[in-house]
Amino acid sequence: MSIELLLGDEAVALGALDSGIGGAFSYPGTPATEIFEFVERRCRDGEVSARWSANEKIAYEEAMGMSFAGKRAIVSMKHVGLNVAADPFMSSALTGANAGLVLAVADDPGMHSSQNEQDTRFYADFARLPLFEPADQQEAYDMARAAFEVSERHGLPVVIRLVTRLAHSRSRVCTRAPVRPPRRGRVEDWREWTLLPTNARKRFARLLDLQDTLRTYSLRSDFNHMTLRGPRGVILCGIARNYFHEVIGADTDYSVLKLGVYPIPAPLVRQLVDHCTRVTVIEEGYPYVERQLIGLLGVPGKAIQGKLDGTLPAQGELTTDIVRMALGLRPTNGHPLSSSGVEVPARPPQLCDGCPHCDTYRAIVEAAGGSERPYLFGDIGCYTLAAFPPYNAIDACVDMGASIGMAIGAAKAGAHPVIATIGDSTFIHSGMSALIGAAHDNVNITVAILDNALIAMTGGQEVLATGDDLTRIIRGLGVDERHIVVLKAVPSAHEENVRLVRKEIEYRGLSVVVTQRACIHAKRRAVETGALALAGVSAGGRLPG
Ligand SMILES: Cc1ncc(C[n+]2csc(CCOP(=O)(O)OP(=O)(O)O)c2C)c(N)n1
Numbered sequence: 001m002s003i004e005l006l007l008g009d010e011a012v013a014l015g016a017l018d019s020g021i022g023g024a025f026s027y028p029g030t031p032a033t034e035i036f037e038f039v040e041r042r043c044r045d046g047e048v049s050a051r052w053s054a055n056e057k058i059a060y061e062e063a064m065g066m067s068f069a070g071k072r073a074i075v076s077m078k079h080v081g082l083n084v085a086a087d088p089f090m091s092s093a094l095t096g097a098n099a100g101l102v103l104a105v106a107d108d109p110g111m112h113s114s115q116n117e118q119d120t121r122f123y124a125d126f127a128r129l130p131l132f133e134p135a136d137q138q139e140a141y142d143m144a145r146a147a148f149e150v151s152e153r154h155g156l157p158v159v160i161r162l163v164t165r166l167a168h169s170r171s172r173v174c175t176r177a178p179v180r181p182p183r184r185g186r187v188e189d190w191r192e193w194t195l196l197p198t199n200a201r202k203r204f205a206r207l208l209d210l211q212d213t214l215r216t217y218s219l220r221s222d223f224n225h226m227t228l229r230g231p232r233g234v235i236l237c238g239i240a241r242n243y244f245h246e247v248i249g250a251d252t253d254y255s256v257l258k259l260g261v262y263p264i265p266a267p268l269v270r271q272l273v274d275h276c277t278r279v280t281v282i283e284e285g286y287p288y289v290e291r292q293l294i295g296l297l298g299v300p301g302k303a304i305q306g307k308l309d310g311t312l313p314a315q316g317e318l319t320t321d322i323v324r325m326a327l328g329l330r331p332t333n334g335h336p337l338s339s340s341g342v343e344v345p346a347r348p349p350q351l352c353d354g355c356p357h358c359d360t361y362r363a364i365v366e367a368a369g370g371s372e373r374p375y376l377f378g379d380i381g382c383y384t385l386a387a388f389p390p391y392n393a394i395d396a397c398v399d400m401g402a403s404i405g406m407a408i409g410a411a412k413a414g415a416h417p418v419i420a421t422i423g424d425s426t427f428i429h430s431g432m433s434a435l436i437g438a439a440h441d442n443v444n445i446t447v448a449i450l451d452n453a454l455i456a457m458t459g460g461q462e463v464l465a466t467g468d469d470l471t472r473i474i475r476g477l478g479v480d481e482r483h484i485v486v487l488k489a490v491p492s493a494h495e496e497n498v499r500l501v502r503k504e505i506e507y508r509g510l511s512v513v514v515t516q517r518a519c520i521h522a523k524r525r526a527v528e529t530g531a532l533a534l535a536g537v538s539a540g541g542r543l544p545g
C-alpha cells in the first residue's frame, strides 16, 4: 500500500493502471482530460497503450476492440463526449465486455468549461449498465478497481461518473497492490459481438436478465450505505456526501442513505422513506434519484425535497450554502474576495496576445465586410472567443464539428456569404465527414480551418494531423484543388490574406482556406510533453511557430 496525493481524475486513472489495463483511450475535454494524461505520464515505457483518439466515438470503439481481444481497457471523456460516443456505447451494452471495459465520464455541472449540463447517470440507465459515482478521491480509486471486477464478472461495460469539483480537486489516496490479470482469450463466438438483429435480440435479452443481478450487487455494495437515526432523512449521491458533512458534520441526527453505485438500490430507499417523515435528495446534476423516488404519483404522507420542488436549484453546481439552505440553515455567504481588501478586476475571456487566431479572424472579418451580412458559423476551441469584440465573428457555435454542417444547411437555404470556421482538432473530430458532403455537392460555402498545430483549448494535446498532413486530408475528401488556399496567420501577411479570403468568399462553390501558425504556447508544450508533432513545429518544421 502507498499513499498518493491525487486529483479525482488521477485516482480513477491509477485505479485503472493498478487493475492491469492494456490501454487508455480518450479525446480531451475538461474536466476529464487528466484521466488519460495521468496514464500517459505514468506509462512512457509503452507497456500500456495510450494515444489520443480522433474523437470520443473512436476512443470508445478502440477500447471495445481491446476488450474483445482480451485486455482490460479504460476510455474517458467529458460528458458531451458521450453524446458523440453514444452509438457504440449503447450497443456495447448488448455486446457486453470480454476483458474489463470501463468508461469514465466527467460531468460539468455549472458549465465551467462546457456548452451544456448533462447527467451521465441517465446514459447508464438508458443503456442499463452499472454506474459508480465516487464521493471522494479514495472512492474514485477504489471504484475504478471495483469497476473492472464488475465488468468482467458480469461481462458488461461499467461506467464511472465524476463531476468537476471531484475531478479537479486533490486528496490523499491509499492504493493497494496492483494486479496483473492474466490475458483473457479473444471473444470466440462471432454471434456475441455481431449485432445482426437475430443476435442482437438474444444479447438484449441477456442484458435484461442481468438487471436483477446488478440490482443485487448495488444493494449489497459497501459503496452504498445507510444509517437510520432521526425522522429527517437525506439521500446523498456521490460528492453530495461531502457537502452534507461540511454543513452538518459527521455527528448528526439525520438518517442518511449514501449512494455510490447504481442501479438505485430500491429496498434501501424504501427503508429510509418508511423510517423518515421528510427526505431531502441531494445530488449533483439532474434530479435523477429524486425523480425515480417520486415517480408519477408522489409518495403519500412523506415530504420529498430536492430539485423538483425547488428546495435545491435545478441548475449549476452544489455549494455548501445551497445545501445549508436546503436543510433549513442560514447561508454563510462564503468568503467574498473583497473582504481580503484585494480588488479583482473583471477579466472577460480573450485570445492570448499574439495568438494566430487573431490574425485569421482579422482577415476573415475584413474580407467578409461588404454589403451583405455574412453568415458566420463557428466551432468549439480557443477560436470561439472570436465571438466577442473586436471580432464579433461568430453567429452560432453549438457542438464540436457543427460549423460545417450548419453552413451547408444555411447555404442550401439560399444564404450567402456563408463562412464556417473550425479548428484543426475539431475538424478531425467531426468536421471531416461534413466536408465530404460539401465537396460532393460543391456547396457554396467557405470553410476556414485554423491549423495551430495542437489542441489548444484543452491544454495543448497533440493534434492527429497538421501542416501538409492536414491539407492532404482536405484534398482527399474531394475538395477542388483550385479552391484550397493555405495562408500564414501572421500580421505581415494581412493584406494578402484579406485578398485571398475575399476571392474565395466570392467564388460560388466550396472553398477551403487553411490558416497556419502554431499556437504561441506550442513550443513550451512540446518541451513539456515531448510530443513529436510539436517538436517538429518548434524546430521550425511544418508550421511557422
Ligand atoms: C464532444 C466534445 N468533446 C470535447 C470537447 C472539449 N473541447 C473543446 S474545444 C476542443 C478542441 C479544440 O481544438 P481545436 O479545434 O484544434 O482548436 P484550438 O483550441 O486549438 O484553437 C475540445 C477537445 C467538447 N467541447 N465537446
Ligand code: SF4
Binding pocket: 350, 351, 352, 354, 355, 356, 357, 382, 452, 456, 457, 519, 520, 521
Ligand atoms: S492558447 Fe494558443 S490558440 Fe489558444 S488563445 Fe492562446 S495562443 Fe491562441
